[in-house]
Structures are given as structure tokens and as C-alpha cells.
Amino acid sequence: MSFFISDAMAQAAGGGAGAPGFEGLILPIGLIIMLYFLMIRPQMKRQKEHKKLVETLAKGDEVQTEGGLMGKIADLGENFVKVEIAEGVEVKIRRQAVSAIMPKGTLKEL
Numbered sequence: 001m002s003f004f005i006s007d008a009m010a011q012a013a014g015g016g017a018g019a020p021g022f023e024g025l026i027l028p029i030g031l032i033i034m035l036y037f038l039m040i041r042p043q044m045k046r047q048k049e050h051k052k053l054v055e056t057l058a059k060g061d062e063v064q065t066e067g068g069l070m071g072k073i074a075d076l077g078e079n080f081v082k083v084e085i086a087e088g089v090e091v092k093i094r095r096q097a098v099s100a101i102m103p104k105g106t107l108k109e110l
Contacts, residue, residue: 054095057081062102065093072108 057063061073063083071085081098082090 050096050099053101054098057095057098057101060104063098064100064105065097066099067097069093070102072107079088 057073057076059073059076062070063073063081065083066068069083069085069091071091073081073082074081074084074090077095079095080092081095082092084090
């Protein structure tokens with residue numbers, strides 16, 4: 001008297017309990033793989049590039065900070081950098097706050 005479930009499906013439900021469990025895991029595993037390739041992997045790549053940039057800072061480099069200040073590195077420390085943003089004006093910032101090394105002569109254009 002069951003119009004919506006065929007007899008074959010009703011009989012197979014008791015015996016084949018292993019297959020639906022595996023099929024239920026395909027979607028979450030696929031989502032985790034997509035999350036890794038779309039979000040986690042690119043972020044790790046950016047972190048490695050930024051770490052390399054911070055390690056290669058040298059005195060005299062023209063840099064831009066995360067706050068938007070641009071200047072020339074006057075002094076380097078282990079954790080901090082003194083950046084000369086104008087003649088006679090130096091600002092002390094964290095090394096991690098440097099976001100980019102600008103090409104030489106950029107400050108003269110400003």
C-alpha cells in the first residue's frame with residue numbers, strides 16, 4: 001500500500017547500511033578541500049611573502065606602512081624600525097607594520 005516507496009527500496013534499506021554513511025561524507029570532505037584551496041593556502045602564501053619582505057628590510061629602503069605612511073628607513077632594530085617620514089621627523093614602528101618596499105626615488109615624486 002506504499003505509493004511513494006517501492007518494495008525494492010524498502011527491502012534494501014535494512015541490508016545496505018554501509019553505503020549511505022560514505023555518501024554522507026563526500027560533501028563535507030569536498031567543502032573542506034575547497035576551503036583549503038580557496039582560503040587557507042593563499043593566506044599562508046601571503047604570510048610567507050610578508051615574512052620574507054620584513055626579513056629583507058635594509059637601511060635606506062623606501063617603505064610604506066600599513067597605516068599609509070611612506071618614508072625611508074633610518075635605523076633597524078630586531079623588532080622595530082625608525083622611518084624618516086620628513087626631513088628631521090622620525091617615527092618608530094614595528095617591523096611587521098611595513099607593508100611594502102617602494103622603488104627607489106618614490107619619495108622624491110611625492
